[in-house]
Amino acid sequence: MSLLSVSDLSILLKSGEGQPIVDRISFALEPGQRLGLIGESGSGKSLTTLAVTGLLPPGLRATGSVLLDGTQVIGARDRTLDRVRGHAAAVVFQEPSTALDPLMRLGKQIAEPLRRHRGLRGAALRSAVAAALDEVALPTRVAGAYPHEVSGGQRQRAAIAMALACRPKLLIADEPTTALDVTVQAEVLALLDRLAAAHDMALLFVSHDLAVIGKVTDEVLVLSQGRAVRTGPLAEVLSNPGDDYTRSLVASARRLDAALDLTPEVSDDSRGA
């Protein structure tokens, strides 16, 4: 059975007005598999990932089927969704502050899911927090800092540590590097790549940028105006873009790749960037 199986997913306004925002898209992810969701701003990428975890905003509803680790997410009760979130799937957002409480020290925030879902307490909890920080290449002292006291890159690393605390089978990363400086972007991409491989985690990676997607995954699904217009191996999409929309994405990715050097290597001196 697939880890994630999305069939004919549509997202509509609850009021019933207008066209579907996301229109009958289907895709599946096997354990450990990676997929890049790409498309222009407003094409429905974020709403698709929110529907996968049952987090759609109140005015919207989903139809179709989203089977996540054997649980039907569409129409599920909050208690059921609480169980799948964190353990089956966790999300890293574009803006790390979305996941972080500005008034709580980072160590305490990383400890929270470890305590709640893995039942850790005392010395075992402290050492798990230290290990979680080390895994995302943050120094232990960051545990005592508030989110505003660390850099944007460090905040995103802390948010990644929180997302990984319950060892999710699927990590959803929604434009996780867009808010970061280019050099920090490359480090965070390399980190996600390394962690997904180390934990055999599936990855659903959202970006409007093919050059960024290409650093972490070989498979893509191209969304345009809520519809899946292309799916397949990235290399095939690049060499044979097909429709006009995908062709323009490929052309802009080539321009970007020429302009940026996104070498995804984390060196020892960049720890904690």
Ligand SMILES: Nc1ncnc2c1ncn2[C@@H]1O[C@H](COP(=O)(O)OP(=O)(O)OP(=O)(O)O)[C@@H](O)[C@H]1O
């Ligand atoms: N709560 C909402 N109510 C009504 N429409 C919404 C809501 N949230 C998003 N939309 C609309 O749905 C469409 C898809 O939004 P979505 O955030 O999924 O796009 P996206 O591809 O992730 O874009 P971006 O790259 O800019 O984040 C957009 O036109 C957006 O305006």
